[in-house]
Amino acid sequence: MTQQLQHNQHSFFYRLRCHKTALVSLIIVAIYCLTALGMEVYSIWAEVNNITPIYAVEDANAVFSAPGGKHLLGTDYLGRDCFFRAVGGIATAVKVGVIAALIAAVIGVSLGMLSGFYGGKLDSVVIWLYSTFAAMPTLLFILAFALLFTKGYLTEELTAPLRFCAAALHTEPGMLAVYLAIGLTGWVTLCRVVRSETMKLRNHTFVQAAQVAGVSNIKIIFRHILPNLMHLVIIYFTLRFAYAVMTEVLVSYLGLGVQSAPSWGVMISDGQERLWRGVWWEVGAATIFMFILVLNLNLLGDALRDLLDPKNESRQ
Numbered sequence: 370m371t372q373q374l375q376h377n378q379h380s381f382f383y384r385l386r387c388h389k390t391a392l393v394s395l396i397i398v399a400i401y402c403l404t405a406l407g408m409e410v411y412s413i414w415a416e417v418n419n420i421t422p423i424y425a426v427e428d429a430n431a432v433f434s435a436p437g438g439k440h441l442l443g444t445d446y447l448g449r450d451c452f453f454r455a456v457g458g459i460a461t462a463v464k465v466g467v468i469a470a471l472i473a474a475v476i477g478v479s480l481g482m483l484s485g486f487y488g489g490k491l492d493s494v495v496i497w498l499y500s501t502f503a504a505m506p507t508l509l510f511i512l513a514f515a516l517l518f519t520k521g522y523l524t525e526e527l528t529a530p531l532r533f534c535a536a537a538l539h540t541e542p543g544m545l546a547v548y549l550a551i552g553l554t555g556w557v558t559l560c561r562v563v564r565s566e567t568m569k570l571r572n573h574t575f576v577q578a579a580q581v582a583g584v585s586n587i588k589i590i591f592r593h594i595l596p597n598l599m600h601l602v603i604i605y606f607t608l609r610f611a612y613a614v615m616t617e618v619l620v621s622y623l624g625l626g627v628q629s630a631p632s633w634g635v636m637i638s639d640g641q642e643r644l645w646r647g648v649w650w651e652v653g654a655a656t657i658f659m660f661i662l663v664l665n666l667n668l669l670g671d672a673l674r675d676l677l678d679p680k681n682e683s684r685q
Contacts, residue, residue, distance in 0.1 A: 384676050391672030394665040401662050404456065405463035412460065412630070413539060424457035424631050425449065433643070436650050443650035445639060455654040457631030461621075462614045462662060464540065465548055469613035470606045472552025474559060478602055481563025482590050486571050495564070499557045511550040511616060515625040518546035544627050547620050551613045559605045563598055570594050600677035604670055611666035618659055633659045 385391055415422045428448035436443045442452040484495035518531065528542075535545040570576060571594070579589050620626040621634025628635075633655035640651030 388672055388676060390668055391676060394669040394672065397661065397665045398669055401459055402463055405460040408457055408460035409464070409539065412457070422457065423450070424453040433648050442654040443648075445636070445651050446643070451636070451651050451654040454631045454636060454651075455633065455658045458633040458636065458655065458658065459662075461544070461627055461630055461632045462617060462659070464538075465544065465551070465617040466610040466613045466666075468538070468548045469551035469555065469616075470609040472548065473555035473609055474602055474606050476552070477556035477559030477605070478563050478595070478598065480556070481560040482567050482594060482598070484560075485564040485567025486586065486590055486594065488568075492564075495560070499560050502554060503557045505554065507554045508616075508619070510554055511547065511620060512623065512625055514550035514553075515543055515546040515620055518542045541628055541630065543625060544617075544630075547617055547626050551616055555609050555612065559601070559609075562601055562605075566598055566601065567594055570597055600673075604673050604677060607666055607670040607673060611663045611670070614659065614663055614666070618655075 385395070412422055414420075426449060428444065431440065431444050431448040432446060434440050434444040434448070440450050440452065442450075442455065444450055445454070480495050480498070484492045518528075531542060531545060535542050538545065538548075540548075576589055576593055579593055584592075617626055617632070618634035618637070621632040622638045623634075624638070626632060626634060636655035637652050640648065640655070644652060
């Protein structure tokens with residue numbers, strides 16, 4: 370029984386339940402993700418059945434209605450319900466967060482493990498590559514990438530597969546550009562960390578024993594090294610998720626991201642022009658929804674750093 374108790378104390382889920390901040394943040398992020406999934410399914414269903422989604426329904430008689438019983442967070446300049454538009458924006462935010470963070474994680478982990486394990490010329494190439502990307506002004510790169518997709522600067526041979534990918538992801542070409550740009554610029558930090566940890570792990574006895582046993586390098590990388598790096602990947606993915614959400618809001622605010630789907634950035638851009646008239650609820654709705662998601666993603670990332678760090682686990 371004592372051994373079982375000690376095992377529970379050292380288990381991740383036990384410590385997660387004891388970490389109230391992490392647990393609450395995880396629940397809130399999960400609610401956002403489930404809401405995003407539901408809104409994505411709903412928007413596809415509405416599109417297939419040629420029905421106007423509830424967040425896009427216009428009411429000329431309810432333009433700029435203040436928050437109240439009929440419209441919880443008021444309406445915008447077209448009479449669209451700001452609450453439903455903010456809820457619809459969750460799908461856009463979560464989609465860009467998941468896809469962009471996933472792209473960055475795959476690139477960063479793959480290059481970091483290969484560089485750290487093999488070293489030599491491959492290591493030099495990877496170092497040069499991530500140093501080059503680290504020197505790029507990230508926001509300008511993302512804006513330029515989105516501009517190429519949305520303003521027709523690419524040839525038909527290049528735009529055709531991009532349009533296919535955008536349709537497969539049920540998104541717009543401009544948003545696909547944001548996914549790719551954030552992912553292509555966000556892998557540098559993870560690559561550096563993974564490379565460093567891989568260089569340490571390749572000298573451990575379990576890796577050397579696998580090499581002596583004749584196990585191939587690829588199997589060693591994915592069976593022995595990658596599992597020992599997953600805590601870093603999970604932490605980085607969570608924090609990159611939050612960064613991608615904020616970046617999407619900024620790009621959409623500047624008019625280079627999503628165009629037809631609901632977006633917090635578009636809501637803030639539309640609503641800021643009427644703040645001087647006291648119409649604050651459109652900006653307020655988008656800001657509140659974004660603030661709650663980003664705050665809990667950051668809290669969750671910090672908590673996971675403490676919970677998944679092997680050094681902290683060994684102290685408990």
